[in-house]
Amino acid sequence: MLAVVATDKQEKLEELCALVEVDYTELQPVTNPFDALRGDAPLIHEDGNVMSRANLVRGNADQAIKNSRYVVTRKYKTSWQEHGFMEPECCVAMPEGDDGLLIYTTSQSVYDVQRECAKMLQLPEDKVHCHATLVGGGFGGKEDMSVQQYAALMAWVIKKPVKVKYTRQESLNYHVKRHPMEMEFTTACDENGILTGMKGIIIADTGAYASLGGPVLHRACTHAAGPYNYQNIDIFGMSVYTNNVVSGAFRGFGVTQSCFATEMNINLLAEMAGIDPWEFRRRNAIQPGQVLPNGQTADPNANMAACLDAVKDVFYANPYAGIACGFKNSGTGMGKKDIGRVLLSVEQGKIHIRTSASCMGQGIGQMALTEICHVTNLDPALFVFEAADTVRTPDSGTSTASRQTVMTGEAARRAGEKLKCALDGGKALAELEGREFFGEYSALTDPLGAVKENPVSHVSYSYGAQVIVLNEEGKITKAVSAFDVGTPVNIESVEGQIEGGMVMGIGYGVTEKFECVDGYPKSKFGTIGFLRATEAPELEVILCRPKDGDELPYSLGAKGCGELCMIPTAPACAHAYYRLDGKFRQSLPLEDTPYRKNKP
Amino acid sequence: MLAVVATDKQEKLEELCALVEVDYTELQPVTNPFDALRGDAPLIHEDGNVMSRANLVRGNADQAIKNSRYVVTRKYKTSWQEHGFMEPECCVAMPEGDDGLLIYTTSQSVYDVQRECAKMLQLPEDKVHCHATLVGGGFGGKEDMSVQQYAALMAWVIKKPVKVKYTRQESLNYHVKRHPMEMEFTTACDENGILTGMKGIIIADTGAYASLGGPVLHRACTHAAGPYNYQNIDIFGMSVYTNNVVSGAFRGFGVTQSCFATEMNINLLAEMAGIDPWEFRRRNAIQPGQVLPNGQTADPNANMAACLDAVKDVFYANPYAGIACGFKNSGTGMGKKDIGRVLLSVEQGKIHIRTSASCMGQGIGQMALTEICHVTNLDPALFVFEAADTVRTPDSGTSTASRQTVMTGEAARRAGEKLKCALDGGKALAELEGREFFGEYSALTDPLGAVKENPVSHVSYSYGAQVIVLNEEGKITKAVSAFDVGTPVNIESVEGQIEGGMVMGIGYGVTEKFECVDGYPKSKFGTIGFLRATEAPELEVILCRPKDGDELPYSLGAKGCGELCMIPTAPACAHAYYRLDGKFRQSLPLEDTPYRKNKP
Structure with missing residues (x-):
């Protein structure tokens, strides 16, 4: 990050950006991995050009x-x-409470945004509240931070709401x-x-x-x-x-x-x-x-x-x-932590499905609802699917690796089974008002190179x-x-x-x-x-x-x-x-x- | 190998070679391993460009x-x-007996020359008799076949002695x-x-x-x-x-x-x-x-x-x-067969030290003699160190990997101990005429990746x-x-x-x-x-x-x-x-x- 510029009038943005002088020398780029492997290649990073093996x-x-x-x-x-997702990256960040931050993000995981922005601002994670809006397509292209860190930093510094939105061309240029x-x-x-x-x-x-x-x-x-x-x-x-x-x-x-x-x-x-x-x-x-x-x-x-x-x-x-x-x-x-989590809460006669699993258009809400209704046999109209939110919804990991239907789906089913148990005594839903039912599924796997x-x-x-x-x-x-x-x-x-x-x-x-x-x-x-x-x-x-x-x-x-x-x-x-x-x-x-x- | 040309008059060689027409197309060469690794590189060999990992x-x-x-x-x-060894590669091959070949070679192992020439000519190995002359320096540059196969092939075809000798420039161009x-x-x-x-x-x-x-x-x-x-x-x-x-x-x-x-x-x-x-x-x-x-x-x-x-x-x-x-x-x-062998034979009052260990100037004979005299306490003047020869000397492996002093040295010491035992009863050397004393040392090692x-x-x-x-x-x-x-x-x-x-x-x-x-x-x-x-x-x-x-x-x-x-x-x-x-x-x-x- 070199500089972040914000203004209250979008039309003034380019004028302001032009005031930032960046002094740099353009070096000969390394444009393929074979040149990067050469013994006389420049080190692109201090720790070497081989990122992973x-x-x-x-x-x-x-x-x-x-x-x-x-x-x-x-x-x-x-x-x-x-990726060519429909909606380019956008984020709105604003102060929340005395010493916190609220971030509206369209990424593949609200918890990733929370962790990374908190780390950047050196804040406790619970001071960074992230809320997901509709994602508009991701396909892996919205797993990394793109605009969130800029919005968060500027909002934190100026203590005002800040929106950062990539144009389509910026989106093409900057995301992976x-x-x-x-x-x-x-x-x-x-x-x-x-x-x-x-x-x-x-x-x-x-x-x-x-x-x-x-x-x-x-x-x-x-x-x-x-x-x-x-x-x-x-x-x-x-x-x-x-x-x-x-x-x-x-x-x-x-x-x-x-x-x-x-x-x-x-x-x-x-x-x-x-x-x-x-x-x-x-x-x-x-x-x-x-x-x-x-x-x-x-x-x-x-x-x-x-x-x-x-x-x-x-x-x-x-x-x-x-x-x-x-x-x-x-x-x-591959031996990594891989957990799905769903919380069902009964609020004002409705059952709220709460999970951080990000829906980029693949239908997480519909999938979770199906799992729960399959188990409970309840009317789908009784349910409200909430948006992912680091305050309201438990961490169900990133929407990646074709994992959410298995991980969050199973967590939803398990939460549904608990709800069903509570209803099985013949109780009406109204009697469960205020109750919560938590489902979690943790997949156990072996790391690469496991001696098995x-x-x-x-x-x-x-x-x-x-x-x-x-x-x-x-x-x-x-x-x-x-x-x-x-x-x-x-x-x-x-x-x-x-x-x-x-x-x-x-x-x-x-x-x-x-x-x-x-x-x-x-x-x-x-x-x-x-x-x-x-x-x-x-x-x-x-x-x-x-x-x-x-x-x-x-x-x-x-x-x-x-x-x-x-x-x-x-x-x-x-x-x-x-x-x-x-x-x-x-x-x-x-x-x-x-x-x-x-x-x- | 494209063609081998021989003549009985060296001065006619160039003239004859000029008669060989070679029709070829020069392709763009791959001149470094990084280009060879590229996904669109030509395959240098049918089995790929990565030779070993x-x-x-x-x-x-x-x-x-x-x-x-x-x-x-x-x-x-x-x-x-x-390598810049003093003597460029030279080999003389000639028919031996009715159906064999005698090869004078200056390589780092007479047995390697035997095996490879026999394989090329599809002969039993014992029909290819290889004898070492003074090597004149090797440093690893005389482990591979260089001129031997040409001499062997031509001698086998024309049934006459054939000498192939590299000029210094050919030596520079063709050996590893x-x-x-x-x-x-x-x-x-x-x-x-x-x-x-x-x-x-x-x-x-x-x-x-x-x-x-x-x-x-x-x-x-x-x-x-x-x-x-x-x-x-x-x-x-x-x-x-x-x-x-x-x-x-x-x-x-x-x-x-x-x-x-x-x-x-x-x-x-x-x-x-x-x-x-x-x-x-x-x-x-x-x-x-x-x-x-x-x-x-x-x-x-x-x-x-x-x-x-x-x-x-x-x-x-x-x-x-x-x-x-x-x-x-x-x-x-690395788990490979790694054996030193020395045979001592008493012939006409002298003790012959027979081993295929090739001396490129490092003093194998002196080393073996020292080992044997150290054990037997005999006068060095009693010994004859023979040249490596696939008929006379047992296979002691290639002179490579700094191995001969350990492998052949230990084999010599062991052979010397047997000789000493035979002499220990107070026998005179003359009484051992015709006797042989064999020393062998086999080093046991683990292969790369051994689970130990x-x-x-x-x-x-x-x-x-x-x-x-x-x-x-x-x-x-x-x-x-x-x-x-x-x-x-x-x-x-x-x-x-x-x-x-x-x-x-x-x-x-x-x-x-x-x-x-x-x-x-x-x-x-x-x-x-x-x-x-x-x-x-x-x-x-x-x-x-x-x-x-x-x-x-x-x-x-x-x-x-x-x-x-x-x-x-x-x-x-x-x-x-x-x-x-x-x-x-x-x-x-x-x-x-x-x-x-x-x-x-």
């Missing part, structure tokens, strides 16, 4: 690859992606992007197309400052071998500082990138083994009780094979159909297969998702998420490019290449629910779907174009298609 | 660094080095070089200057083909934390293919490179902690019974502290003296400190080595090795640069910058022997000294220049000194 080793990849009938090694490259990753993956299979081992290197451009580069890299690595049944893997990743735009959280969280490399290698292996790409995936699809490449045993509800079966016909019916599989954790996991035969990295995984259909001109005419997201708590909402995810995935794969030149973001909202509504293909969603009794024992059996829905889309697009024109594309966004013709 | 983790480096009072992160870069490495190292200590943790990334340029890039990288990593007593380390290394000259084995074997980074960081930490650089190293010097950063417990003979004590006066007496410490394994170790509290990576380590003294003009006037190499079996030979190593180390540090431009070696013997005899400074060698009874129980207590002797030299030079002019140099060779003025 991850190494996932199971079995003996080198040996397995050496002994395999078919082996493929390819390099891949993915680029930045902009999806990490560009460059990868070298080797994948091997036997003569029957059974996967035997893989190894890979992932180098991520985490930009100029630390955001969530560490966890994103971890997830890219732990999911890099795909939703298949094999064990010999050796994946090393590095997240490296550059002078580029900062990379951070974005729906799919690293897995979007490594999935592209893995699925493309699998297409080549299938070709070498003379097995069609659907069949190849079906033979290897993880089954319940088998062990995922990251060491975790697949739950009885793991329904990857059913997802593939559900897209078989559409894949075979279309000569230019591309296919890809994916999986994604629900919950932050089968570490539980995440409380659950969702699985899915997608098919992208091209016409002869190379236009995407249809996108089909068959997904195992456990029990869909709200089918319309789940379908909406998946449809949105597919469109975002097509954008990531074929239409969007965020430009950063010499360290400066250079894209405008209109030039990034977001898919317009009129360009969206026909979308189909098939939900492959687990068998009765196999469901995850939390949140009515729901697993997350917020991120998975866009993970296999880009490789499915790349596969479709490969089938159309024979060109094996190794970078995203795909070039030389009707959507991006020979753009460099 | 290593990851050494002990304790929790991140945590230790975070909790440390002083932390320093710096980047370092080292360049190629040419020392790996350029680029590093980012973080080192931390507490308020008393006690080392607490380190982490590092090492990226090595292994060139266009596989040589010993894997083991070199391993050794760079396992020695990267230096001969000090601390445990929280996390070192990751990658050896990456490029289109440059091939890198491989070279005296110091990766440790020369990582030692530079480690020792330079230590100079900065000492400065931050306000402790002089000698004292800082003395406080941290590994002591017997303490655990080395790589997990191995230091032997009772580990004499690092005594080495530092021995150079204390010369360091303090000179304002522009630089200091560095180093350690180096003896023996290949204290893995034994190598059978022993040598330790040492060096001081480089500059005059006010920046000329190196004196180099002092205080080394713990165990028992010096032959003091003159050990001192000679160490003196030669210091001169080679000064070359590596301040005078030599091997140029490789666009993938083509561009240096000539006269332009590399080898230190001339007249430029060598005063050299002093101090041997810090272990206390009686503390010796390594092999080979009379000898440890290797062939490699250690040049490992600390370059950082000691860099430290001396830092004290002279205040410039902290982070790349080798050092620039802006009287030896290399502003050369880029």
